[in-house]
Amino acid sequence: MSFASRVSRDPLFQAGLAILLLVTLIALAWRLYSPWTSKDMVGAPFQSPSIEHPLGTDDLGRDVMTLVSEGVFITLFVGLASAILIATIGLLVGVTAAVFRGLVDAILMRIVDFLLSIPSLVVALILVAILKPSIFNVILVIAIVGWPASARLVRAYTLSLMEAPYVEASRALGSSLTHIALRHLIPNMTPIVLGSILVGTRAAILLESGLSFLGLGDLERVSLGTILFYARRSAALISGAYWLIVFPGLLIMLIILALTLITLAIERNLKVKE
């Protein structure tokens, strides 16, 4: 069985995908249905959930459901975009290390090891503070702190690919390493790249929500973390507006859970030798 069919039959993967699809579809449906944007102040501040406003309103009288449905997309976008960046860097570094082995591998992997044990939040906070928050800087920063994990995964996978018969045959025939990398390795990377993107998305979303919660993300974009930042700024929990804190937080948790499940499914079907 191929990797993809194994993953797609894994119940964990199916459950994760179902949660993710459910969340995005509800959010999409609300965006199509609702007449408001996230900037419209449509009612009195701090209205509790009702039929008109299923998740109530915030401190400026904006519909929280609208904010959240937009936030889900922004959060996922930041997560996916940075994960794609992470996977790209990871692919390059990982394949390089695995193909050339020797000193290159040793140096790259020592750096990766080291970067992995520096708390990513600290580096991300410092970099965001210097680069100034905008959505693209946030993506860039997440990619900077996220690539080592991906590189390690890709390297391990590449090493197992290198042992495949056709690669060994090609090497025996005297093909250059670059040729092998381009011809045999990279094209067979799809599963690991997809896997790496999803794994990266999880970490990226957690980091993005954290940065936004602290008010260091792009505060113009309504992400789930940003909603929490503004809710906290207006003391929503104590003012009785629990819906402003509870629902966005729950949504982050759901999305992370879905991605965790998918990650698990991928990890246990990849069978990468460490």
Next chain:
Amino acid sequence: MSREFAYYLVHRFFQVIVIVILGFIAAFVIFRLLPGDPTISLLDPRIPPEAREELIKRFGLDKPIYEQFLLYVANLARGDFGYSFVYIGTPVVEVIFGERLFNTVVLMSSAMLTSAILGTSLGLLMGFRGGFPDKLFTSTLYLLASAPVFWVGLLIQFYLGYRLGLIPIAGTTSFYFEEVPLHILVLDYVHHMVGPLIVLTMFFTPLYYIYVRNVVSNVRGEDFVLTLKAIGLSDLRILLRISRFALIATVTIIANESALLVVGAVFTETIFGWNGVGRLLYDSILKADYPVLQGIFLLTIVVVATANFTADILYYFLDPRIKVRGLARR
């Protein structure tokens, strides 16, 4: 101590030194060369330009970049991390070390210890036992691991601290000037630590649990365990044998998370008003206190390097399979 081990130690030690040097250079690059003028936020922008020039000169920021680098190296060699931009006249070392570092180390070490013990023992047990309880615990802890830590912190502070009144809302102590016996002071400190500790334990425990559980449940199926069973060893003795693997997993995670010991938990410390390095980091970012940020960054690098080095030595003793070859990590 064999010659092989000595060679291994020296080899690793040099690697650590190189990494630290690279980290220090990286710090210089990050704080001086990246876009964004470090002097722009220097002090109140309303102060007259002449006074600014004076300050820039005093911080050595008017010199060419290579001279600044030499100055930076020389200062670091003397243990001088510079002066805070915000707390005018206070050396960075004084800002970071002392009370703040103490609070952070106490909080983080208790949190990591609690969750390491909790996570490792639970993981060991569940991984070994399997079945329904294993499934239940594992899925619960996955759920827990998915909850963003700042969100959990908010809810715990609100419900445990405010609604139920079980823990203090914020701070590290209730005594600021009173003369109190030491044991009451300590008890009060611990009481203030309960909230952050719960949040952090909820954050760390799944890490240990999941990793240890997976290692153990993998080992369970391996030949030598089956052999042990066949010989007729009791479950408890087999568990003790397996716990070595669990310990390796635990050491790996502790080594990986060790930097948090000094950097602290930014979210938790901020929410609970815990006066630690994590909160200092956040405050310094808001106030663009670059020297303090740089100090925290350098401290992190040193701690990470030391922890990795220590972990390498521990591996050597814990896992006979791993010799000079390198280490297995996540």
Next chain:
Amino acid sequence: MSGVKPLYGMILGFLIMFSIMAPMASISQKTPPPGLPEVLEFEMLSLPWFPQSDKAAEVVAEQLSKVGIKVKLVRLESAVMYPRIMRTFDYDSFALAVSQTPNPVGMLLAFHSSEARPGGSNYWGYVNAEVDSLIDKALTARSESELKEYAWRIQEIVSKGPFIPLFVSQNIQIIRAEWKNYTLMSGGIIEVYNRWSLLYMYKSDKPEENVFRIAFPADILSTNPFMATDLRSLWVINLLYDPLVALDPNFKVIPWLAERWEVRDDGKTYVFYLRKDVRFHDGKSLTADDVVFTFKVGIGNKTARFAALAQFVESVEKVDDYTVMFKLSKPSYLFLLSLATNLVYIVPRHVWIDKPIDWGNPEPIGTGPFKWHSRKPGESIVLVRNPDYFVKGVPRISTIVVRVIPEAETRFLAIKRGEVDMERYSALPTLVPEAQRDPNLRVIVTPDIWLVYIAFNFRRFNDTRLFEAINYAINREEVVKKAVLGYGSPVYTILNKEWYGDLANRNVFFEYNPQKAIQILESMGYKYDAGRGVMVYVGPPPTTPPATKAPTETPATTPATQTTTTPVRVTEAPNVAVIALILVIVVIAVIALYLLRRR
């Protein structure tokens, strides 16, 4: 090879997205005269940490969008934003709050062209020769009525300028109910201009129980009375040191360390007679030497709070041990008031004589009602009662504990739980209902020190008609209702009656009238572009000469303005693009997995 196709799909998806993001066609637009933008689209810098002005900015942005002015909020930290506003002038507009004092000098000078320099207080770069000369005259006014005459005239002119005041917020203090005997003043019960509350407040007849705990949002930055500029540090310094003259609850200047003063030489000389019973915390008596030293050092080093005095003072001399003489360069009604409101504190000469001006002052020694006890950086400061204070019988508080609690929500919870008694600044308006329900808490509402405003960069946009239109397009009542839940009063001019009483010009007023705003903008040559949802410059108004236009075209313009007002809500283009982009990625990812599975 397997899995290559979905990657191509992804690339294709990206290409489609970029073509969608390409700008749409718009109506023909012309280059406007200098000082006016081509498109009425402004970046507005805002501080996310200051909810009052940040939320006000958000409401204003929504209101302005209804007349076709697009405001894009850019939220920045103060460390990034302040230099852009105050030094490099790299901004279109910004929303902030300026702290009010009982002294109009600060607000007036902020419109003087000499302050339109890096580090000056005229951040918006307003330049007007008439206003300059009026301010100069106001500064040397000899009486309140003379000052009022100039101040009113200045306000009339400046109200058409780039500085657009929105409201003065109200100070909401939530305090534990057991505290009694505080004094209400503008700025709240414990603002630095209010020396009274903390002297007379108490909760118990037993002195040792009168421990007052206050929560600060951040640590103080300095205990140096010369260098401190933030209101947190000054609050602490204010308790440790005394000024020469102080303010009574009605903001009238009263004697303090100086028990009386004389004005000589037609206002050019002030002679202050010091109290003889004042001692510093280390036991040494206060003498004229300390006063002369303080002013010489403060003015000589051009420190921020002495700078405003420096423009009046020519020299400070000791007459005898308890008499000090100030010679003024220009006699002014405002000198004495400035002495009281500029928070200049007398430091002991014997401590400071060999210290640099920016000395850390780790254990401050002053004459104030409280003495320094201890400090844990980042966590707490403790002050204790000065038993030898020259005002007998006070303070009644035995100990003040300043605690640093960074989060507003946490501060309120700490007050509710009784861990602290009140907080330094105004509480969030959203907390008031919860506080009112609690019998252990009192809610005290007074005018606050913050004037929330928006300002435009006069260096970039100098046509005052633009600002007039914006003034009419802002519904200040609604801003107050939404940004501070009604805890504030709308303000239309730079001086407000809460702080400056009769100096505030009550004739300056802009009613909320978006139609009028649109008319002004259209008369300037702007036209609403429905495609972009914003006004663009299309050249001077209709070909018909303006003289004949006014009577005949009145009915014709009304429907035109109506059409421009209705379609104002256009979803922001980049938002749509981002969401579409995500959709594409998600769909492609799903398809990719599906394809892979078939194999």
